[in-house]
Amino acid sequence: VGTMQRRTDVELKDHSITGGKHQVEEPLKRSVAQICRETSNVKKMYIGIASGSDAIGAMERRIDEYKREEGINEMIALYKSSSQDNVREIEGALVEYFAEHKRNINRTGGGGGRDSEGPNYYVYLALRRWG
Numbered sequence: 001v002g003t004m005q006r007r008t009d010v011e012l013k014d015h016s017i018t019g020g021k022h023q024v025e026e027p028l029k030r031s032v033a034q035i036c037r038e039t040s041n042v043k044k045m046y047i048g049i050a051s052g053s054d055a056i057g058a059m060e061r062r063i064d065e066y067k068r069e070e071g072i073n074e075m076i077a078l079y080k081s082s083s084q085d086n087v088r089e090i091e092g093a094l095v096e097y098f099a100e101h102k103r104n105i106n107r108t109g110g111g112g113g114r115d116s117e118g119p120n121y122y123v124y125l126a127l128r129r130w131g
Contacts, residue, residue, distance in 0.1 A: 010063055010073055014055035016080035016122055025093050028078055032094060032125055035076070036103055044070055044128035045103045047094045049087055051121045055080065059124050070105055071128040079123040087121035094123065 017024055036042045046067065052058035055077035063072070081087050098104050 010060075010067075010075055012056045012059050012075050014077045016055055016077040018080050021086055021089050021093075024079055025090060028090065028094060028123070029097050031078065032098060035125065035127070036098075036101065041129050041131045042103060042127050043130050044072070044105050045098070045101065046070070046072065046105050046126040047091060047098065048106075048124055048126060049091050049121060050077070050124055051084070051118050053119060055120075055122050055124075058120070058122050062124070062126075066107075067126055072126045074127040074129055076125045076127070077122045078125055081121050082119065084118065084121050087123055091123045 036045050048062060050058035050062045052061065059075045059077060079087065079090050095106050
């Protein structure tokens with residue numbers, strides 16, 4: 001289910017799931033693989049962490065110059081937790097799993113960002129879609 005909003009030029013969607021790392025890691029890998037499959041209109045992908053009271057506002061604060069330069073036009077919250085450690089582990093696992101994906105534009109190995117304030121933490125997928 002989830003919510004969707006468009007602020008600025010980026011479509012923001014909350015499709016976040018919750019659960020322990022071992023419950024969600026494989027389903028999240030499958031979700032990202034499905035979204036970014038070869039036949040999709042996704043041209044670039046980026047996996048990151050955001051924090052805040054809600055996913056939409058949290059992702060909106062993560063739109064930076066790098067993402068603008070890369071043409072990111074959609075962000076999807078994938079995972080939500082009150083534990084920053086859990087979110088960093090999930091982000092790291094996803095970044096590592098998709099490191100060789102030709103559309104991946106992550107510049108660090110995951111978990112490279114600054115500490116966040118919470119109260120909720122999100123792993124998101126930022127995309128550049130064409131068409």
